[in-house]
Amino acid sequence: MDSAAQKHAASLTAIFDHISAVGARAGEGVTRLAASAEDGAARAIFADWMARGGARLAHDAVGNQFACFDWAGENAAWIFAGSHLDTQPRGGRFDGTLGVLAAGCAALDLHTEVQADRFRPRHNLAVVNWTNEEGARYQPSLTGSGVFSGALPLREALSLTDGAGITLSDALAAIGIDGETGGVPPRPKAYVELHVEQGRILTVAGRRIGVVEGTWAARKMMVRWIGRAAHTGPTPMADRRDALLAAAQGVAAFEALIAARHPHLHRSAARLVIEPNSPNVVVERATVWFELRGLDVAELDRAGQPVLAAFEKAAAETGTRLEIIADTLREPAGMDIGLMAITGEAARACGFEPLPLRSVAGHDAVALQNSGVPSALIFVPSVDGIAHHPEELTHPEDVEAGLAVLTTVLRRLAEGDFDAER
Ligand SMILES: [Zn+2]
Incomplete structure (x- = not known):
């Protein structure tokens, strides 16, 4: 790994540790339920980190956060990358959070190159934190990505109630989200999500990078x-x-x-x-x-x-x-074939032989893919397959591998590589 990549892996670790402390209790993992005070605190750290790196922040009416890099002008198409910052009660640190922060790191990395005029993207990029992916506090899960992709009407989502009878609308208002702000980007040309596997297929196969073909x-x-x-x-x-x-x-x-x-x-x-x-x-x-x-x-x-x-x-x-x-x-979803190919090539370019596999769990990438946004889902190993548990862990070298592959994929997509495939 070159020194720039090492620097970005180190900055990913720093922001990851910072956000992982929000809602954490010794031995009890992390509890950051959607639209709770802890979720609000994590969102603020993410927004501040992205804004300091040069992003423009926006959120939509269901609270999906967008850190926007308007590299190619207002008429250019968008590429999205992200995942979710909410967790299960007593959940792990990596589920969702890794995907948002790795996408943030990749975006900042590319943004540095754009500013130095070493990289001229044809598309804009937004790093996204989707609201209530987990479905722990509000059901159904995948609420934010469901609303964005059109599968779930906004009004229905905002009127969901938690176990205490608090609507999602009121919970969002309590953390300062009341309606859309800041120019939310339109439907993207492609969406990429890095996520922990939550199983042990990669570990058993001795691979670092999984390219998800579809879901169960x-x-x-x-x-x-x-x-x-x-x-x-x-x-x-x-x-x-x-x-x-x-x-x-x-x-x-x-x-x-x-x-x-x-x-x-x-x-x-x-x-x-x-x-x-x-x-x-x-x-x-x-x-x-x-x-x-x-x-x-x-x-x-x-x-x-x-x-x-x-x-x-x-x-x-x-x-x-x-x-x-x-x-x-x-229904089982099939991920986008063209993006799977680009992701596989990116993995090999980074020195990792990718393993095609199926995801048992649903993810935001699946919600977007099902709504017609070509989407890719990249997995990195989970130690012993532990998920939704405080002991959830992904080794640092696997995090670095995932970040390297995600950055490579986003560079290619922002360059317009995907256009030729269409
Ligand atoms: Zn997740």
Whole structure:
């Protein structure tokens, strides 16, 4: 690595450590929920860092932040690069944050060359921090990129409420975001995101750079069993309609059925809400969030049929009523072929043999790609595949590799390399 690249890797480490301290508690990772005070503080550090480097800052009405480098004039097309600064509760430092800050470093690197007249881009560049990618505080996830790409109406997004009944609109206003400011750039010609893999495919293959070909499909079900509240003491057993018992049977049947018939599907029941949630009241309502992920939508469809029958059986056996609140299928996405080729070449130019792979999780790059913005997603290794956990880690040499490849890709895109591919 040359000295300029080393300097930029060092400046990435400095800003990364600075932002990672926001919302951090010893042993508990980082908690920076979307539009919280901690998220606001991280956004301010990012904005200040970019502004000092010469960027013009803007944000849209859903709070997506844009650090804009107007290199090629107002009529030129835009290239976006970024990810998200929000985290899960007790999340890791790298998920999302690495992508935003690496894109910032790459942009500053290129901007230095533009100012020295060593680089004359044909396109403008914006570094983007997308609002509420994680979906921890507000569901659905990918809120900011969903609004920008047109998949989620703005009004719907702003009226989402968190567990405490606070709307996204009010939460954003509390951190100083109330409507659009500063000239938000138009839909870009291409979007590039660097992200940690959150799996162990790269490590097992002994590679540093993954080029994502596409994502897995996902089926998400929100299921509720409705029984009847009753005293846990005197109520005769035969009279009880216990929604928690039904949910427990449903969760166990879900795992048993999928494990037996579709063991390769990733699955979870990761959230349970019971009401009234008192030790002395038989549970009246139990709501469970189920998730199935695999490569093939048809398989997810098939796999769900006996599961729904098992949910009905759990209801019948407990005297409760089943309600399917939501049951959505997310198609697998394919990333842009031309950008995959450019990313692969950039990796090789930096000395890394890229590994094509599929992403199990959704990312902002997938939301943009699905809306018709050609997008690339670059992975760097996650130690032991740990994700959404305080021990999440990507080694410094892998961060440097990712930064080098991202910078190379953005240079080529800003030069207009992608235009020839179209
Ligand atoms: Zn992420």
